[in-house]
Amino acid sequence: MEAQYTRWQTRRRSLPDQKKSGNGWILGKSCLTLHLTYQIYNLAEEAEQQKAILRLIIPQKCGLSPKLTDFLKEHKYVKVIRRD
Known part of the structure:
Protein backbone atom coordinates (compact mmCIF):
# COMPACT_ATOMS: atom_id res chain seq x y z
CA MET A 1 0.00 0.00 0.00
CA GLU A 2 1.41 3.36 -0.97
CA ALA A 3 0.99 6.31 1.36
CA GLN A 4 -0.93 9.18 -0.14
CA TYR A 5 0.25 12.70 0.49
CA THR A 6 -1.26 16.05 -0.32
CA ARG A 7 0.96 18.78 -1.65
CA TRP A 8 1.42 20.17 1.88
CA GLN A 9 2.45 16.90 3.46
CA THR A 10 5.98 15.58 3.28
CA ARG A 11 7.65 12.51 4.65
CA ARG A 12 9.40 13.03 7.94
CA ARG A 13 13.02 12.04 8.19
CA SER A 14 16.00 12.73 10.38
CA LEU A 15 19.72 12.40 9.94
CA PRO A 16 22.55 12.18 12.46
CA ASP A 17 25.17 14.93 12.51
CA GLN A 18 27.80 12.45 11.41
CA LYS A 19 27.85 8.83 10.28
CA LYS A 20 31.14 7.15 11.06
CA SER A 21 32.62 4.70 8.61
CA GLY A 22 32.30 1.89 11.14
CA ASN A 23 29.13 1.16 13.04
CA GLY A 24 28.59 4.44 14.86
CA TRP A 25 26.51 7.58 14.47
CA ILE A 26 26.96 10.90 16.26
CA LEU A 27 24.23 13.36 17.22
CA GLY A 28 25.22 16.52 19.10
CA LYS A 29 22.74 18.52 21.16
CA SER A 30 23.26 21.69 23.21
CA CYS A 31 20.45 22.36 25.68
CA LEU A 32 19.67 22.52 29.39
CA THR A 33 17.27 19.56 29.36
CA LEU A 34 17.22 16.96 26.63
CA ALA A 44 17.65 5.11 17.88
CA GLU A 45 15.19 2.76 16.19
CA GLU A 46 17.17 2.87 12.94
CA ALA A 47 20.47 2.33 14.77
CA GLU A 48 19.03 -0.69 16.54
CA GLN A 49 17.88 -2.19 13.24
CA GLN A 50 21.31 -1.69 11.67
CA LYS A 51 23.17 -2.67 14.87
CA ALA A 52 24.94 0.71 14.91
CA ILE A 53 25.71 2.73 18.03
CA LEU A 54 24.09 6.16 18.29
CA ARG A 55 26.18 8.52 20.42
CA LEU A 56 24.35 11.53 21.87
CA ILE A 57 26.90 14.22 22.72
CA ILE A 58 25.55 16.71 25.25
CA PRO A 59 27.03 19.32 27.65
CA GLN A 60 27.96 18.34 31.22
CA LYS A 61 25.14 20.41 32.74
CA LYS A 67 10.91 9.76 29.28
CA LEU A 68 14.36 9.88 27.72
CA THR A 69 15.99 8.01 30.61
CA ASP A 70 13.35 5.28 30.38
CA PHE A 71 13.89 5.12 26.62
CA LEU A 72 17.68 4.82 27.07
CA LYS A 73 17.25 1.90 29.47
CA GLU A 74 15.33 -0.02 26.80
CA HIS A 75 17.63 0.81 23.87
CA LYS A 76 21.17 -0.47 24.37
CA TYR A 77 22.48 0.94 21.08
CA VAL A 78 22.23 4.54 22.33
CA LYS A 79 25.06 6.00 24.43
CA VAL A 80 25.10 9.41 26.11
CA ILE A 81 28.45 11.22 26.17
CA ARG A 82 28.83 14.36 28.30
CA ARG A 83 31.41 16.96 27.24
CA ASP A 84 32.30 20.49 28.26
Whole structure:
Protein backbone atom coordinates (compact mmCIF):
# COMPACT_ATOMS: atom_id res chain seq x y z
CA MET A 1 0.00 0.00 0.00
CA GLU A 2 1.41 3.36 -0.97
CA ALA A 3 0.99 6.31 1.36
CA GLN A 4 -0.93 9.18 -0.14
CA TYR A 5 0.25 12.70 0.49
CA THR A 6 -1.26 16.05 -0.32
CA ARG A 7 0.96 18.78 -1.65
CA TRP A 8 1.42 20.17 1.88
CA GLN A 9 2.45 16.90 3.46
CA THR A 10 5.98 15.58 3.28
CA ARG A 11 7.65 12.51 4.65
CA ARG A 12 9.40 13.03 7.94
CA ARG A 13 13.02 12.04 8.19
CA SER A 14 16.00 12.73 10.38
CA LEU A 15 19.72 12.40 9.94
CA PRO A 16 22.55 12.18 12.46
CA ASP A 17 25.17 14.93 12.51
CA GLN A 18 27.80 12.45 11.41
CA LYS A 19 27.85 8.83 10.28
CA LYS A 20 31.14 7.15 11.06
CA SER A 21 32.62 4.70 8.61
CA GLY A 22 32.30 1.89 11.14
CA ASN A 23 29.13 1.16 13.04
CA GLY A 24 28.59 4.44 14.86
CA TRP A 25 26.51 7.58 14.47
CA ILE A 26 26.96 10.90 16.26
CA LEU A 27 24.23 13.36 17.22
CA GLY A 28 25.22 16.52 19.10
CA LYS A 29 22.74 18.52 21.16
CA SER A 30 23.26 21.69 23.21
CA CYS A 31 20.45 22.36 25.68
CA LEU A 32 19.67 22.52 29.39
CA THR A 33 17.27 19.56 29.36
CA LEU A 34 17.22 16.96 26.63
CA HIS A 35 13.83 15.46 25.86
CA LEU A 36 12.88 12.43 23.80
CA THR A 37 12.36 14.04 20.39
CA TYR A 38 11.26 12.49 17.12
CA GLN A 39 14.83 12.76 15.84
CA ILE A 40 16.30 10.83 18.78
CA TYR A 41 13.52 8.23 18.70
CA ASN A 42 13.79 7.69 14.95
CA LEU A 43 17.60 7.49 14.90
CA ALA A 44 17.65 5.11 17.88
CA GLU A 45 15.19 2.76 16.19
CA GLU A 46 17.17 2.87 12.94
CA ALA A 47 20.47 2.33 14.77
CA GLU A 48 19.03 -0.69 16.54
CA GLN A 49 17.88 -2.19 13.24
CA GLN A 50 21.31 -1.69 11.67
CA LYS A 51 23.17 -2.67 14.87
CA ALA A 52 24.94 0.71 14.91
CA ILE A 53 25.71 2.73 18.03
CA LEU A 54 24.09 6.16 18.29
CA ARG A 55 26.18 8.52 20.42
CA LEU A 56 24.35 11.53 21.87
CA ILE A 57 26.90 14.22 22.72
CA ILE A 58 25.55 16.71 25.25
CA PRO A 59 27.03 19.32 27.65
CA GLN A 60 27.96 18.34 31.22
CA LYS A 61 25.14 20.41 32.74
CA CYS A 62 22.46 19.05 30.42
CA GLY A 63 19.72 17.11 32.17
CA LEU A 64 17.75 14.20 30.75
CA SER A 65 13.97 14.04 30.84
CA PRO A 66 12.32 11.06 32.58
CA LYS A 67 10.91 9.76 29.28
CA LEU A 68 14.36 9.88 27.72
CA THR A 69 15.99 8.01 30.61
CA ASP A 70 13.35 5.28 30.38
CA PHE A 71 13.89 5.12 26.62
CA LEU A 72 17.68 4.82 27.07
CA LYS A 73 17.25 1.90 29.47
CA GLU A 74 15.33 -0.02 26.80
CA HIS A 75 17.63 0.81 23.87
CA LYS A 76 21.17 -0.47 24.37
CA TYR A 77 22.48 0.94 21.08
CA VAL A 78 22.23 4.54 22.33
CA LYS A 79 25.06 6.00 24.43
CA VAL A 80 25.10 9.41 26.11
CA ILE A 81 28.45 11.22 26.17
CA ARG A 82 28.83 14.36 28.30
CA ARG A 83 31.41 16.96 27.24
CA ASP A 84 32.30 20.49 28.26
